[in-house]
Amino acid sequence: MSGNLDELTAEARIRRAALRLFAQRGYDATSLRAIARAAGTSPALIIHHFGSKEGLRDAVNADVIATIDAGVQAYMPPDEPAERPYEAPEASFREVFGGQPELGAYIRRLFFDGDETAVAVLRQFMVISRRLSAAFEQRGWMREAADQEMRDLQLIILELGPVLFSPLLVAYFEQPPLSPELHHRWVASEFDMLMDGIFTDDAPRFDGAERKAT
Amino acid sequence: MSGNLDELTAEARIRRAALRLFAQRGYDATSLRAIARAAGTSPALIIHHFGSKEGLRDAVNADVIATIDAGVQAYMPPDEPAERPYEAPEASFREVFGGQPELGAYIRRLFFDGDETAVAVLRQFMVISRRLSAAFEQRGWMREAADQEMRDLQLIILELGPVLFSPLLVAYFEQPPLSPELHHRWVASEFDMLMDGIFTDDAPRFDGAERKAT
DNA sequence: TAGCATACTGAACGATTGTTCAGGAGGCTG
DNA sequence: CAGCCTCCTGAACAATCGTTCAGTATGCTA
Numbered sequence: 070m071s072g073n074l075d076e077l078t079a080e081a082r083i084r085r086a087a088l089r090l091f092a093q094r095g096y097d098a099t100s101l102r103a104i105a106r107a108a109g110t111s112p113a114l115i116i117h118h119f120g121s122k123e124g125l126r127d128a129v130n131a132d133v134i135a136t137i138d139a140g141v142q143a144y145m146p147p148d149e150p151a152e153r154p155y156e157a158p159e160a161s162f163r164e165v166f167g168g169q170p171e172l173g174a175y176i177r178r179l180f181f182d183g184d185e186t187a188v189a190v191l192r193q194f195m196v197i198s199r200r201l202s203a204a205f206e207q208r209g210w211m212r213e214a215a216d217q218e219m220r221d222l223q224l225i226i227l228e229l230g231p232v233l234f235s236p237l238l239v240a241y242f243e244q245p246p247l248s249p250e251l252h253h254r255w256v257a258s259e260f261d262m263l264m265d266g267i268f269t270d271d272a273p274r275f276d277g278a279e280r281k282a283t
Numbered sequence: 284m285s286g287n288l289d290e291l292t293a294e295a296r297i298r299r300a301a302l303r304l305f306a307q308r309g310y311d312a313t314s315l316r317a318i319a320r321a322a323g324t325s326p327a328l329i330i331h332h333f334g335s336k337e338g339l340r341d342a343v344n345a346d347v348i349a350t351i352d353a354g355v356q357a358y359m360p361p362d363e364p365a366e367r368p369y370e371a372p373e374a375s376f377r378e379v380f381g382g383q384p385e386l387g388a389y390i391r392r393l394f395f396d397g398d399e400t401a402v403a404v405l406r407q408f409m410v411i412s413r414r415l416s417a418a419f420e421q422r423g424w425m426r427e428a429a430d431q432e433m434r435d436l437q438l439i440i441l442e443l444g445p446v447l448f449s450p451l452l453v454a455y456f457e458q459p460p461l462s463p464e465l466h467h468r469w470v471a472s473e474f475d476m477l478m479d480g481i482f483t484d485d486a487p488r489f490d491g492a493e494r495k496a497t
Numbered sequence: 498t499a500g501c502a503t504a505c506t507g508a509a510c511g512a513t514t515g516t517t518c519a520g521g522a523g524g525c526t527g
Numbered sequence: 528c529a530g531c532c533t534c535c536t537g538a539a540c541a542a543t544c545g546t547t548c549a550g551t552a553t554g555c556t557a
Binding site: 314315316326327330335336 | 543544545546547548
Binding site: 080110 | 533534535536537
């Protein structure tokens with residue numbers, strides 16, 4: 070990748086700078102002047118190319134969806150699942166976020182806002198999660214879920230935890246959650262729960278019966 | 284509860300309106316004029332009482348911490364755990380959020396921003412989670428975690444999922460995640476995973492051995 | 498009564514925001 | 528050559544922002 074801003078068209082430079090600044094500071098807190106400065110152009114040019122600040126966001130969102138879609142497509146050649154379960158989801162998300170840490174921060178904000186773009190991205194992750202689970206189920210490694218959609222969703226949230234709560238975890242642990250040590254703790258704990266569950270056989274079971282309304 | 288704004292001092296009305304508007308729209312997107320309008324006063328009075336907009340946020344944050352702390356204190360009289368595991372965390376969080384839905388939205392933004400107030404609130408939840416787990420372990424219902432802190436953290440994120448990702452889940456399911464049906468699905472899936480795990484005995488295990496560095 | 502602190506307001510200030518506009522520079526077409 | 532389109536800019540506009548300030552009303556204290 071070139072990476073040098075001078076080698077790109079002004080429109081591409083603007084989209085790149087906007088993605089980075091939106092991810093770092095958020096949409097509202099990022100001014101067109103700051104984006105223009107980072108892209109080496111003027112605010113008026115942004116309006117000229119994208120119509121408005123919202124238009125720029127739409128363009129950036131489209132880029133993000135396209136990028137993730139490429140990662141989803143590129144991930145997992147035909148049908149050759151990983152050797153061990155816990156390596157697979159890590160590899161899949163590394164495939165998507167790989168190379169550009171800004172993308173994780175951007176998706177974090179997307180998931181927080183919860184607009185239609187966020188739903189589109191979530192559906193993409195659901196596809197990955199479902200594909201992974203199906204591969205494991207086929208190998209007889211994973212129990213089928215009574216509620217596949219909900220399980221996939223919760224697994225995504227768990228797996229993306231270090232990304233989605235990055236600032237909170239940085240402040241709590243005084244260490245980036247994606248650092249090797251902390252991320253290892255995260256995954257280890259995750260699979261400690263998901264392997265055998267956290268309850269013993271003596272615990273009362275949740276049989277899905279009707280719960281009393283509040 | 285009175286709830287009538289006219290019965291409170293102006294300072295209390297401002298704090299209430301600020302909590303609600305900060306939770307709904309976020310700190311940056313909420314103007315002092317909007318808060319003043321909602322509180323039935325003038326922007327200048329807010330400065331007079333709290334010094335600045337940041338001062339107002341600090342006051343609201345202090346209120347939130349105090350409210351949650353009261354909920355933590357009030358929760359679980361001495362040592363009498365719930366009858367079934369899955370009822371306990373629900374009851375605990377209902378105790379904290381109960382009555383004021385704005386508090387959930389506010390904490391959602393706190394966790395997203397990840398400032399020191401968010402860490403303080405997280406520690407409060409960690410106390411609850413630890414107290415719950417300890418009660419279950421004592422009863423022989425729960426396996427001890429190799430990494431208690433991380434497990435508690437992940438259980439909090441899972442349990443608060445419908446609150447922390449409310450807008451995203453509303454958009455995805457076209458239904459509020461705390462609606463009886465959807466929340467039941469959430470809890471059912473959660474405990475389906477946590478009861479027996481999601482993997483079979485044939486799956487390769489995660490033994491905590493050193494993972495190869497990236 | 499005078500004096501002082503507190504509660505409170507409307508008007509205004511300076512800064513920043515997204516957007517508009519007139520126009521320049523360069524390349525392509527007739 | 529003229530005409531036109533695209534890319535691009537600096538200056539300016541109206542709106543909104545947090546904050547300041549002068550000043551009024553009220554109530555307590557001496």
